[in-house]
Amino acid sequence: MPESIIHINENKYCYALTEEELVALLKTPNKLVESIEIPNKRFQTGYFIGLSWLADTEKVLYVTPKLDSTSRQIDYLSMLSESLKHPEIVKYADDLFKIEFDQPPIKINQQQDLITPLIVVYFLQIVQVIIRKGLKKGYFKVEKNLYGKVKGKIRVSQTLKQNAFKSKNLNTICSFNEFGLNHPENRILKKALLFLRRYLKMRQHKDKGLEAVLNFILPAFEKVNENISNSEVKSVRHNPFYSEYSKAVELAIIILKRFGFNINFIKENEEIEVPPFWINMPLIFELYVLGKLKDALGRKDIIFQSSANYGELDFLRVTKGKEMVIDSKYKPQYKDGRYEIEDIRQLSAYARDKGTLSKLSIHPSEWGYTILNCLIVYPDQTAENSLTECNLYETPIKQFEKFYRVGISIPEIPSK
Structure with a gap:
């Protein structure tokens, strides 16, 4: 861990900042900081965990989940997994975390990444709910080189280049809508699932349970391809009648952003860069209690x-x-x-x-x-x-x- 990172547990006092740095922190609210006491030259973390830049300083705050000195580190992923076994709880988890993609990323060790495993658990649990209900069908655009017929909109320039100039006079390239599983939402989900398959393989000694969930999910996407353009990702609209789909697509986009939309970016490195983030531990506990x-x-x-x-x-x-x-x-x-x-x-x-x-x-x-x-x-x-x-x-x-x-x-x- 770089020297500029201050590692502290939740709900603890920290004396690592100067008075000037505390004043700067006071002017810049931070979800990981509960209170600031300038006379005592200290600040206190609350019950949010995560990673964050401390105001305009070059120091980073890294808060981990441990309630007291006698307990081991809290397994917040198991807490979330247990609560989400009740599918109806999924809709209450909107404020579970936030990733600040607009902030400069922070270099940390792989094992200190608290946010990616949480997103993986959350995403897979929601997609599992979707699979049990059945994948949604929808309209999607296709472009085909049709023989002896015309459908939808004729792509004139492509038809000339690929057919007329090659003496294929009965062929016409047309674009039209089809109804089925291969619509953009399902393709976004499929692409994110393939990213996670690679991610979990690199962590196979840790995430056997998640690999089993992924293996249960993937066959349902057999007829869905993973090719999705950035413009299609941006054009997806949330449908309030399919709340699980909306949340799953939102998380899939976060996963793709996290790995730079490039599956080759997922490497088994000791050091990684992640954007600042926070995780709401009181809400995770609340959902855990709800499940119980x-x-x-x-x-x-x-x-x-x-x-x-x-x-x-x-x-x-x-x-x-x-x-x-x-x-x-x-x-x-x-x-x-x-x-x-x-x-x-x-x-x-x-x-x-x-x-x-x-x-x-x-x-x-x-x-x-x-x-x-x-x-x-x-x-x-x-x-x-x-x-x-x-x-x-x-x-x-x-x-x-x-x-x-x-x-x-x-x-x-x-x-x-």
Whole structure:
């Protein structure tokens, strides 16, 4: 790793910048920096991980996922994979990450690339959902040298050059639309999949599971070719009726950009260049908890990001007689029995919000004396890696009525 890169874990203080550099950082907001304390000559990382230039300095901040000093590095890819096993969760992952292609790239070691593996996992999971539903058909332009007939638009100059001047008087080159699988969206997906096949071969000792997913996906694209021009890529329009397709195409274009639209660019180098990026760890944890809640309580019993009159709560359990407001907090202090009063106030407000109550099987005449159960789910590596009906109520927050907390362990990268 170059000396100019500051490597630090999430939610930690860093004293590596001068006062002048901290002032410059204060003027340039950075997703990886939670707070800046100029008198103490330090800044604090938050719960976003990634790689970023620090303001106008030549220093780079590299934040990795590790909640506390006792745990190993968090396996955020496994967390994402587990949550996306529920296809309906895919649509909630829009704000998972951002890549700043307009910023100068940063040279790092291959194993420090946090963003490419995440995009690969996300993309393959979405395409897998598409495959199970069936590839979409659509119209696409073709150009053919037809014999004895004319169809669509005649390409006059090509017909003269390739046919008339060669005494092929019954042949006409025509362009027209056909309906089938070989439309631009599918070709973009196919090209990205072939890029990933090469990428995964170089990481074959690490990504056996992803290779299996790719091998499941590729046969569905057998009748789709991978030839796609830049103009065709730019002309693709998102269709709100095919949200998975829109997201998959968006990710495919990111993959092609990441590798410079050239499959030969994918090399097994120790050092690579990547653009600055950030990854939203609280959202990954939120989606992970959503998957666990659906596993434990039923897919239809949990409303995710339920809108209230004031704000939007993480999860609302609508099971009759077991109604509950649930919030995920990607904060390690809850495992020590501590809490943040703002979190308590937030859940209390949601539990009394008439917008929340209106989604439950509770008659409006009962709202005045209804106290909903409230639950905070937080990461705890000493806890189980699943949620159950019983453990939701095991640990009350004693200072408040009907408030509970439950820890859940999250995947870690095994020690070598």
